[in-house]
Amino acid sequence: MTAIEQFLEQKNIRPTAMRILVYQFLDTKEIAVGLTAIEHAFDKAERTTLYRTLKTFEEKGVVHQIDDGTGTTKYALCEAGCNCDVEQDLHLHFHCTKCNETTCLTDHKIQPMNLPDNFTAEDVNLVVKGICDKCND
């Protein structure tokens, strides 16, 4: 049993062929990717299966969704030790308007918000748009 299979089982996810492939693919990418991008990365890939794979991954705390404002949801592997399924790992996301890539800035945590009276926060989404390091010369 490979390390990935072990990892998935430990997360209560049956390590099917497709799931392992998706995990491996996400692991090679250090950017967040959308469903269509994953679909195109494989020759024979069923969109629905990928969709449900990512949904499962998210529920079990393997990936987290990113809404970068482009209209297509992105996914990225959670950091090792991240307990997304229990408590949020609220880090900043960056979307480059030039190369169109979305990056997790996991080191840049979001500090607790100051809200008006009687507003209670459950989740925070912070996306910065601009030019990424690769596109800045």
Place this chain on the structure above:
Amino acid sequence: MTAIEQFLEQKNIRPTAMRILVYQFLDTKEIAVGLTAIEHAFDKAERTTLYRTLKTFEEKGVVHQIDDGTGTTKYALCEAGCNCDVEQDLHLHFHCTKCNETTCLTDHKIQPMNLPDNFTAEDVNLVVKGICDKCND
């Protein structure tokens, strides 16, 4: 000529009947509203016209778009004196997961972001999800 007509002309927007109605509608709402909500607010309303009206309003700095993560773009009137068309008015937005309403927290400005080397910011979107004051008893 009414005050609204004057205001629109000053923003270089022809004050047509529909545009005045849309402006008035947005003015009554203190929350951000989506295209479909505006459509349903009028008996005889053409979705495309509303869409283009809002687009024009946005280009001329009358409204600003809000991506609250629900998948439907919301619009809200800019504050008096806000120069959205020139420079951004980066305030916080709040989406209530109970009543599903999105609010501009115009008093809560977004402070400049601390980014990694060679990342340059052009725009920031900060949305807090939770329970709003009306829904908190």
Place this chain on the structure above:
DNA sequence: GACTAAATGCACTACCGTTGCATAAACTTA
């Protein structure tokens, strides 16, 4: 191997944003 539960493939729906184009309205200028 028989049984059961989960994963997959395929078809199809719903919704939203967006565009093209013909028509109608409004503004301009002679």
Place this chain on the structure above:
DNA sequence: TAAGTTTATGCAACGGTAGTGCATTTAGTC
């Protein structure tokens, strides 16, 4: 005012994405 020009509107259609229902296959369980 009438002709000409720009702008706004109405209608139809497209494209993309998320999501669901259901039959079939695959994988664990006994």
